[in-house]
Amino acid sequence: MIQKNSPSPIYHQLEEEIKGAIQNLELVPGEMIPSEKEYTEKYGISRMTVRQAISNLVNGGYLYRQRGKGTFVAQQKLERPLQGLTSFSKDMISRGLEPSTRFISFTEINADHDLAAKLDVEAGAPIFELERVRVADRLPMAYERLFISKNLALDLTEEIAITSMHDYVEKTFGLKIQHDQVIEAAIAQKKEAEMLEVVEGAPVLLIERRSTLDTNQPLGLVRSVYRADRYKFEIDLERLS
Secondary structure, X not given: OOOOOOOOOHHHHHHHHHHHHHHOOOOOOOOEOOOHHHHHHHHOOOHHHHHHHHHHHHHOOOEEEEOOOEEEEOOOOEEEEOOOOOOHHHHHHHOOOOEEEEEEEEXXXXXXXXXXXXXXXXXXXXXXXXXXXXXXXXXEEEEEXXXXXXXXXXXXXHHHHHHHHHHHHHHHHOOOEEEEEEEEEEEXXXXXXXXXXXXXXXXXXXXXXXEEEOOOOEEEEEEEEEEOOOEEEEOOOOXXX
């Protein structure tokens, strides 16, 4: 219940009320929560207060919004370890989820200065770009843009790029691929929001992973935008003596 005379802010009390409903399974994952108007009428509080509580729960990963549909209860965030490299499909299957990929485009573009530096090619050099959305149980999880040097993969086709580009490169060149990656917090830009079915400005995790051959030759770059309400990364740290 909402206690209007309590020193605890009303929006925080409403947050706890909704969290309790989720924890007690009164609201289950995938279920749409009551509208702002319903909460306003039920508790006799302002719509602005309700909106703040819901926004905080969305940012905290308890709820998620679908444009034009409403606000829904989120699944528990998926934890992905940072050690090692596991494919998205294998990772989702291990969690009992059904993975799929929504192909967007496969095109040849000219490398800008940033991509040229990271792929060790001349600015303006032709490179391949693959766009796709990674999906789990029909819910978008990540929007990916993969860039690969054309001079290292002249015979790369759309079909190969969509299925297993790394397998293709390792078998073609007989070389192993190494990776390094950077993770940072960001907000969803317009296209990213559309692809992930979140509101523009929603919190996301931006991951940039660069692949190199064991000759130290840069091969490709993947820029992935993960929904922060569905994903979190974990790492085990050892204390240094």
